Amino acid sequence: MENTDGTDDTVAHGYGSTDEVDPQGTGRAARRHEAVRAAVEQGLLDADVPLVALLDVTGIRESAAGLRAAFDAVTAPGTPVLHAFAVKASPLVPVLRLLREEGIGAEVASPGELALARAAGVEPERTVLDSPAKTPAELREALALGIAVNVDNPQELERLDALVAGSGSRSPIGIRVNPQVGGGAIEALSTATATSKFGVALRDEGAREWVVRAYLDRPWLTRLHTHSGSQGVALPMMARGVSEAYALAEEINRRAGRQQVDTLDIGGGLPVNFASEASTPTYGQYARVLRETVPGLFDGRYGLVTEFGRSLLAKHGTVVARVEYAKSAGGRPVAVTHAGVQVATRTVYAPESWPLRIAAYDAKGRPKEGPAVTQDVAGPACFAGDLLARGQELPLLEQGDYAAALDTGAYYFAHHYAYNSLPRPAIHGFVPDSTGAITFATVRRAQTIEEIVAESGTTHTDALTALPS
Ligand SMILES: *Cc1c(COP(=O)(O)O)cnc(C)c1O
Numbered sequence: 001m002e003n004t005d006g007t008d009d010t011v012a013h014g015y016g017s018t019d020e021v022d023p024q025g026t027g028r029a030a031r032r033h034e035a036v037r038a039a040v041e042q043g044l045l046d047a048d049v050p051l052v053a054l055l056d057v058t059g060i061r062e063s064a065a066g067l068r069a070a071f072d073a074v075t076a077p078g079t080p081v082l083h084a085f086a087v088k089a090s091p092l093v094p095v096l097r098l099l100r101e102e103g104i105g106a107e108v109a110s111p112g113e114l115a116l117a118r119a120a121g122v123e124p125e126r127t128v129l130d131s132p133a134k135t136p137a138e139l140r141e142a143l144a145l146g147i148a149v150n151v152d153n154p155q156e157l158e159r160l161d162a163l164v165a166g167s168g169s170r171s172p173i174g175i176r177v178n179p180q181v182g183g184g185a186i187e188a189l190s191t192a193t194a195t196s197k198f199g200v201a202l203r204d205e206g207a208r209e210w211v212v213r214a215y216l217d218r219p220w221l222t223r224l225h226t227h228s229g230s231q232g233v234a235l236p237m238m239a240r241g242v243s244e245a246y247a248l249a250e251e252i253n254r255r256a257g258r259q260q261v262d263t264l265d266i267g268g269g270l271p272v273n274f275a276s277e278a279s280t281p282t283y284g285q286y287a288r289v290l291r292e293t294v295p296g297l298f299d300g301r302y303g304l305v306t307e308f309g310r311s312l313l314a315k316h317g318t319v320v321a322r323v324e325y326a327k328s329a330g331g332r333p334v335a336v337t338h339a340g341v342q343v344a345t346r347t348v349y350a351p352e353s354w355p356l357r358i359a360a361y362d363a364k365g366r367p368k369e370g371p372a373v374t375q376d377v378a379g380p381a382c383f384a385g386d387l388l389a390r391g392q393e394l395p396l397l398e399q400g401d402y403a404a405a406l407d408t409g410a411y412y413f414a415h416h417y418a419y420n421s422l423p424r425p426a427i428h429g430f431v432p433d434s435t436g437a438i439t440f441a442t443v444r445r446a447q448t449i450e451e452i453v454a455e456s457g458t459t460h461t462d463a464l465t466a467l468p469s
């Protein structure tokens with residue numbers, strides 16, 4: 001299998017499967033060009049509104065369909081498969097509702113994320129709760145709702161022992177294990193290292209036996225969970241993590257003398273290609289690597305849960321920012337835009353791990369032509385490192401042009417960082433109609449300055465001066 005590491009932008013050919021609708025991303029790029037131009041023409045973007053985020057609804061639907069098709073192609077007929085979207089990747093109610101309509105549930109990891117999933121109408125039986133720090137109240141709520149719970153550690157299991165007894169809850173419950181198969185290229189995102197904070201570390205002394213006993217003592221433990229992939233982790237390593245969980249499920253079932261573990265939750269973590277337009281690796285490629293590595297998982301004895309986040313949304317989001325000023329420093333052109341650390345926090349603070357492609361558009365929102373010039377694209381925040389891109393080759397950005405940060409649909413503009421009290425930008429979803437004309441819908445309106453003031457303690461203005469001095 002070629003190109004399974006997510007770092008190479010060549011597209012695998014010859015699989016001929018139906019899950020790869022637009023692997024080169026040509027349709028997506030064309031839709032983006034139309035959307036940027038329409039955003040300028042329709043006044044969603046101008047001198048007074050210098051920053052917006054756009055979501056490609058067609059692309060999101062295609063990715064959801066690709067995910068479903070990829071697992072349909074490798075599972076035995078009738079296998080229950082729940083694709084639960086990792087809400088943290090795009091905590092926006094309209095996005096969760098769109099995915100729900102596409103047959104995708106929700107993986108939540110906090111009371112806030114659970115509330116968003118519920119607001120979007122995601123059914124309890126299509127919701128999974130994972131978090132390393134669940135409070136007793138959260139656990140009680142999950143059991144009352146009947147949503148699935150993945151237990152992180154022995155102390156949490158002890159809490160559940162008390163809560164489950166006599167609760168009559170329908171919640172499927174499993175334990176999260178860390179197969180400790182090793183990390184990927186980005187340390188902060190690697191969940192399967194020897195010392196990762198998540199789940200029960202399977203290779204630690206006595207841990208495996210503890211997990212097996214935990215299941216044998218508790219007939220209500222029927223699932224097993226691992227989430228070992230993430231950006232920077234190669235597909236074979238992800239599949240090895242799943243393979244370890246599968247082997248453990250087989251051992252538990254053998255020793256229980258019955259199919260006690262009936263569902264494996266294999267997590268998410270498919271890497272996204274930020275280096276070019278192409279969608280690689282695909283869900284189809286990952287599903288095939290999984291079937292080759294862990295064939296027993298697909299023979300119909302196990303139901304499956306997946307928890308993909310970034311790979312469903314990243315390619316479908318674009319931040320578009322107006323170039324307020326174009327200047328030069330030390331001989332390098334610098335475009336000062338309105339998109340920086342507040343919408344691209346990871347890129348600004350860890351540029352080596354999270355480089356973004358920038359596309360240049362002119363003042364009318366048309367793709368900018370011209371020779372490539374090495375330039376920096378800066379944000380509006382008041383610190384020197386607030387750069388969206390360093391030394392990127394682009395047609396020279398000039399005052400009044402627009403810089404688009406591509407592939408920012410997951411973990412970027414939906415994760416606002418309030419540095420310099422910069423407001424959250426509006427997010428607009430878009431679809432082209434049959435003539436190619438773009439229709440926009442508001443996903444989240446822009447935060448106002450009044451809201452920033454209100455959220456910054458204005459009702460407590462005298463709180464500190466009123467204290468005894
Ligand atoms: C973050 C997370 C996911 C989603 O990861 P992606 O890399 O966005 O696909 C899935 N499951 C768990 C438990 C997570 O913490």
